[in-house]
Amino acid sequence: MNNIILIKYGELTLKKGNIKYFIDCLYKNINHKLKGLTVNIIKDNRRMFVEYQAKDQTTIIDILKHIAGIYSFVICYKVASDLEKIKTEALNLVSKEKFNTFKVETKRSDKTFKYNSNEISRMVGSYILKNIANIKVDVHHPELLLNIEVRKDYTYLYTNEIKGLGGYPVGIQGKGMLMLSGGIDSPVAGFLALKKGIKLECIYFESIPHTSIEARNKVINLIKKMTKFTNEINLHIIPFTKMQETIYQHVDPKYMITIMRRMMYRITELLAKKNNCLVIVNGESIGQVASQTLSSMAVINEVTNMPIIRPLSCMDKIDIIDIAKKIATYDISILPFQDCCTVFVPKHPVTNPKLEKAILMEKTFNYEDLIKECLDNVITIKITDIEQDNLHNLL
């Protein structure tokens, strides 16, 4: 296998003390995603190398683009660390590209190699100049950048860098409980959390028959898309019908959403603790709906001390939609099924709720028993990235 992809870690290399832990985690994630392919993964403190078979190249590139913690990667060519061989391969490599100006950049980790980086760049550069007509060197804004990395036994040559996701490997930050509704925002929030290394579990509130089984399938399909960035996600389905109906019967319609959200937070916190999650993640974005004004958030948030990560809090909807399209959740999110936040919606929900009022209203019914009932009857589904696909043979 002479096909090699070189992976650069990005932010990871800043984390001095824990670097080994970070790299092991990334290695584990990459290894998991490449399972089933014939590859050989080699890691060291600054780089990872994936040796692969030529036929798998497109598949592997696609997989690597979805793994958090990879800053960038390049398809590179391996030659013995010998100046003549490096020159020949360099010429061979750049002659496949179209360019007018170029630059050679050399890194030499093997300090015993008899030329230093600048000398190697110069010699290879002039060899290329001699052999290809009408090109020039431009050290400031080259159209083509040829990188040479001289290591002990082998030298790696590469040109174009493919950008990775960045962030940290999923799992290094522990777990978060994502509140998933089926809308556009929550999967994006989940993706951003995954990208920062947070492993996810999801909580979904279901109000059958006010919401349909299709709405649940929609959430499952959203999670399937999110598993492209992680290996598995547990989905906890909370039967919320009774709670929602009770709120409807006891609470001033204006405060229904406020109280409902407070209940959701209470349930989420308990479920999160039970599943060893350190934080709650959700798709709230300031000002987007009545329950997401600052005063609403303050009143709703009052029920929990658990940190709440709101990756979208300061983003505009249009930018959120952009990300949703990139991670392929948008088309699923816009399917027109009712979710539990869209049933029993009052015409004029309060945008500036008062905490005292909310507390007073909650005293009119025994919510603690209802919460317990919700948690006792939770359904948990494990959704893995291995597609169990029965549609495949039809196509």
Added chain:
Amino acid sequence: MIYLDYSATTPVNLEVLTSFEKVAKDYIGNPNSLHKLGSDSYELMNRAIEQMASLLNVKSNELIFTSGATEANNLAIKGICYKYQNRGKHIITTKLEHSSVSEVMHYLSNRGFEISYVNLLDNGLVDIEHLKSLIRDDTILVSICHVNSEVGIVQPINEIGKALKKYSKLFFHVDGTQAVGKIPVDLTNIDLYSFSSHKIYGLKGVGCLFKQASIDLEPLLHGGKSQSIYRAGTPSLALIVSFSKALRLSLENLDEKYEHIKKLNDLIRNELSKYEHIKINSNEHCLPHILNISYVGINSETFMHALEQHGIYVSSQTACSKLDGPSKTIMALYNDKKRAISSIRISLSHLTTEEEINLFLKCFDVEYEALSAVLGE
């Protein structure tokens, strides 16, 4: 039986048929219904369309499913003309088009549109310089078939598409019915591209129009929610799924299949060129899948029926054109009426075997001799 009329239609691949049956039986929901059965169908439809889009390297929302290539061609041409007629009413096309394009042109010419025909070079390829010279300020559409259905000329649509790029007001439609599944197709420089399922071992009754996302069209059919806003009607899920499968299978081992057919084509070509009255109409720019010849002096239909007695099925002109009158394609290429009323199309498949061809050649010889008695002077 020796079937040598694969360009008219192909036998359905049994795997494709199985998919059709399963989907028709198991997926009864309308993809647009909001219940479970509907969303199952919806998911399957999306997957089928996604697969097709990725095979063609385009986006899912750029594919519009129709009842066949005829509807796809109609939708492309009329859809553009009706939508953009305020820009102008001038269309450019060729004399090599299938009737589902040329008849639409004829129809539009009676409704205030002006049609220009681009010159062909001696080898049958579109004269791109002449094409550019025909473009006017009011030209809104250029329509050129990728592969001609009678003789098999492959037009350099990529090159033509690139040349047309700088004329931002006009759209470029390509009828790809005879190309898809036979040669690699690159849609980068094409605005609209039609093709059909039954030419690639899929079922009859479904076709597809690729349309670049940024282009608008006036629909031919209006009605309820469907697979695309440009074509109303309940999506035919089983047909769409089977079409997607047919496309996937037709693109497998494309090179190998091409080489096999090329070998058979060479074999026939070498043998038939030995006959005095046989003229080979397909040149080096033609697909090996199609070999068009003329038995000069003998009507197409006569020779076709003569071969039919041996259980050999070829075609005179294309199955879709009217049988009377000389072939327009052959006239456009050779301007020779005798040749144009005697043309025969032999069309081959990767399913065709060398034994079949040898038997065909034997029968050909017998009928050639028999009919030579009735040749005039």
